[in-house]
Amino acid sequence: MEVESFVTKTLELLQEEREAEIEETRAWQKSLSLKTLQQKGVCLLKLQIGSQRTGMHGRLLVSFEPRKSANPSVLPSNSFGPGDIVGLYASEGCSQPNQLCSGVVTRVTQTSITVAIDDTQDGVNLDSDGLFNIMKLANDVTYKRLTRALNSLNGYRGGPAANLISVLFGYSEPGTLSQQSALVWINNGLDNSQKEAVSFALSQKDVAIIHGPPGTGKTTTVVEVILQAVKQDQKVLCCAPSNVAVDNLVERLAKSKAKVLRLGHPARLLESVQKHSLDAVVAQSDSSNIIADVRKDMDKAFSQIKKVRDKGQRSSLRREIGDLRKELKSREEVAIKQILKKASVVLATNTGASDDGPLKYLPSEHFDLVVIDECAQALESSCWIALLKARKCILAGDYKQLPPTIKSQTAAAKGLSVSLMERLIQKYGDSVVRMLTTQYRMNIAIMQWASEQMYQGRLTAHPSVEKHLLKDLAGVAHVEETSMPLLLIDTAGCGLNELEDTDEQSKGNQGEVDIVSVHVKALTEAGVHAKDIAVIAPYNLQVDLLRQKLSNEHPELEIKSVDGFQGREKEAVLLSLVRSNRKGEVGFLAEDRRINVAVTRARRQLMVVCDSQTVRNHDFLKSLVDYMTEHGEVRTAFEYLEDVVPENYSRSQENQQSANVKDTSTKLKAKAQQGKKGDPKQKKDFENKKKGDVQGKAPSENQQSKNTSSTCPKSNTHDDSEESQIIKEQIRQQLHVFLSEKNQTELQFPSSLSSHERLLVHQLSEELGLKHVSQGTGKQRRITVSKIVPEGASKEPAEEPSKELTTPGKSTVEEIQAPEELLEKEPNKQPQKPALDFKSLHLERMQREQEKREEKKRLEMGPQGQSKGQSTKKSKGADKGKGKMKAGAVDIAAAAAPDGDFDALIDAVVKADRVCGFVKCKASVLTLGQLCLYCNRQYCLSHHIPEVHGCGDKAKAQARMRISKEGILYAGSGHKDKSMDPNKKAYLHRKLDSKLKDMASQRKTKSKDKEQ
Helix, strand or coil: HHHHHHHHHHHHHHHHHHHHHHHHHHHHHHHEEEEEEEHCCEEEEEEEEEEEEECHHCEEEEEEEECCCCCCCCCCCCCCCCCCCCEEEEEECHHHHHEEEEEEEECCCCEEEEEEEEEHHCCCCCCCCEEEEEECCCCHHHHHHHHHHHHHHCCCCCCCCCHHHHCCCCCCCCCCCCCCCCCCCCCCCCCCHHHHHHHHHHHHHEEEEECCCCCHHHHEEEEEEEEHHHHHCCCEEEEEHHHHHHHHHHHHHHHHCCEEECCCHHCCCCCCHHHHHHHHHHHHCCCHHHHHHHHHHHHHHHHHHCCCHHHHHHHHHHHHHHHHHHHHHHHHHHHHHHHHCCCCEEEEEEEEHHCEEEEEEEECCCEEEEECHHHHHHHHHHHHHHHHCCCCCCECCCCCCCCCCCCHHHHHHHHHHHHHHHHHHHHHHHHEECCCCEEECHHHHHHHHHHHHCCCCCCEECCCCCCHHHHHCCCCCHHHHHCCEEEEECCCCCCCCCEEECCCEEECHHHHHHHHHHHHHHHHCCCCCCCHHEEEEHHHHHHHHHHHHHCCCCCCCEEEEEEEHCCEEEEEEEEEECCCCCCCCHHHHCHHHHHHHHCCCEEEEEEECHHHHHHHHHHHHHHHHHHHHHHHHEEEHCCCCCCCCCCCCCCCCCCCCCCHHHHHHHHHHHHHHHHHCCHHHHHHHHHHHHHHHCCCCCHHHHHHHHHHCCHHHHHCCCCCCHHHHHHHHHHHHHHHHHHCCCCCEEEEEEHHHCHHHHHHHHHHHCCCEEEEEECCHHHHCEEEEECCCCCCCCHHHHHHHCCCCCCCCCCCCCHHHCCCHHHHHHCCCCHHHHHHHHHHHHHHHHHHHHHHHHHHHHHHCCCCCHHHHHHHHHHHHHHHHHCCCCCCHHHHHHCCCCCHHHHHHHHHHHHHCCEECCCCCCCCCCCCCEECCHHHCCCCCCCCCCHHHHHHHHHHHHHHHHHHCCCCCCCCCCCCCCCCCHHHHHHHHHHHCCCCCCHHHHHHHHHHHHHH
């Protein structure tokens, strides 16, 4: 690659990125209100000046605070940070005419924001009693520094970095130093791969790359390299793309005796490293007293200029301030030069190492070595700001994690996102790279997937972290939730679909938010501190939903996007993948490096909640789901949420081999027998199987086929396969047998069922109108199915057969099952649906019920003769009053003689069909009536609603299933329901309420201002 072509292309891409950033800012200002911009965190409204003082290089530091009348007197949530370029506006608005000046943010607290205003803007009138707006602007300072560095690279001739440029662009090959003395390790705790990387980096003549996967001690290795170079009397410039990464190095280096100097304003630094900042060191130098006196004189002049009204005195004071500023600069320059020359290691951000900062006071050949940490996250153009200052460079980072953030997708696609580290590895390969292979962060179960997928299986877990779990933490209970390193919660087929914010083009999933909330509660109740848990998601909308749900209850819980959590780690990480749709779209989850970052943040536990049906459409995500299925605990959303709506997918799936189908069918029959009889041998076999899965032992060939069929995501993926259909039919038949047994009210499925089999039980129970509850935890988790007793149904056994009587040709579930006598004779035979004699069945039932009724009357009314006499009189009276009082459907059906002919039976049924089917209701339904679709009975207009006559649960289940599958409320209603998703509607309602509240408070404030 030629330098000229690289510079030309990169400048064009940087211009595209710059225009995209400016366009985004312009679009915000035009289309969004100031209140909305403040809610987005890019604008602060109606601030007043808290204080003014003179900072380094004579800059005016102005601190802005909320109005004293504002309640509370804290800044709203915002995204401002040190180094941001901001515009200062009058309170009337944030348009260009209202802009007073621009500045750089130096400090942000909960109650104030401090802005440094350049000395060229002395004429700005900042009224201490006025109100101001602050808005974040596109950072043109960074763009100018990158452009300047590229132009310097293009015209570079004869400087210290000439040979380095030749190597990095392929004009010459990397070389090694001829003589290398034996190293005496400063840190004796380095492992073999770290020692090899340090030795290699020091022995290279031009360039060396240290590839540090997550948790492998990359920073420790870089610190050792820097200290060894200092030990050889080298001057080192150490850079990183972010202030946090630089401060991390400063903290580690400060523990040694090396002279460390951190460039950058102290307000941008961590408190622990502020004493090493340039400002702090200058303040402790010999010139500090004189510099402090000059600053005091400037502050005094600033205070006087506000009080004086005479123009002549004001201009005189301004001239005095100008003279004082010149004196201050000259004295600061002398002090800075002395301090920089004495420092062994100078640290700054990539852009902070530019020539328009303090480094301009040093000669061009001052540094011997440039070290760039987290190089894979930095634009290559930003690296060249520092690379031009030395003859050798050492790059450290992990190019298998996320690249630098770029707003212009076009520029990123054209190559702007390719880092210098990635480009050199593609060019020179292993000849310039040493990889760290021992990781000190993750449990081996969490590490192994990333190792195999991203790092050629070369990572090994250190014994200190290999098997550590949450239960090993102090004060954490030893329960199932804290005893597993991997947990996959599968929402496939559960109806927890994603929602979309059309304004922000982001995604959310309220169902996954609820599941994460349940797991966070389980961990905190077990003793895990909220500060040790991180909840991350790839989409900003999901992050907002998670914060709304969890932040109030767990203020220490860290909830961030995947991109914002790069470089961090927590004991437990809960990852919500969000995407759940019928099309199988995964969006930017297809970025493999983003998923790698998300997974490798966890130390002791990784929990992933996702729709395996959707994410399996991407190979990399499929490998994660398969790995967690094989090596971790798998659960369904049914086990976490009670109101989950089962959903059937229609996409075509792959078919399983017939051998697996046969094994699955045999296994399910064994489980069904175990659930009824509690066979100890079967139970022991399943326990051994579970134990073998947890310990990661290689199962036998037969066990492998069973394991494949019992895991949740794999089975869910083949929902329409022959194997899944057999499982479904077995469970369906078992539920039908349960429905046919009158005396059995509950059916417990064994705890040995797999996640997918439990999902099928839930779905089929919902279809058949049965209650289904998941109980227990871990290996004791089981499903209990029970029958629903309709409201209004009589509890008396005598009325049951009459209530279930239907018209000929229509039957209920109970009527089509085999009689109890057949089941007793052939208990092992699966129930079938033969063509039964409905007359015989009905007569047998009527005979049994009449005997029970007569027995009850004898017990209630005394001697047998009296009972018969009263019964005879009552029946005669009923016949005489037939025209006056119409009998109810139950009474008519009960009056049918059990020994009568078939015509009499039909006549009784017809009479019952003319009367309302509700218990004790005698209203006629010949002219006005309604047929219930769930029990096939006619009801009057007073009782035709399913919730009134006892079919409410069936109607609710049917409606939920129909809406989930077809999107329509009832058959024939026409088109799919296109109404807004309820979760999104609730989210928009919250935003609207917040906006109305802000507008109301704004109107009140304006009225108060007018009164004053």
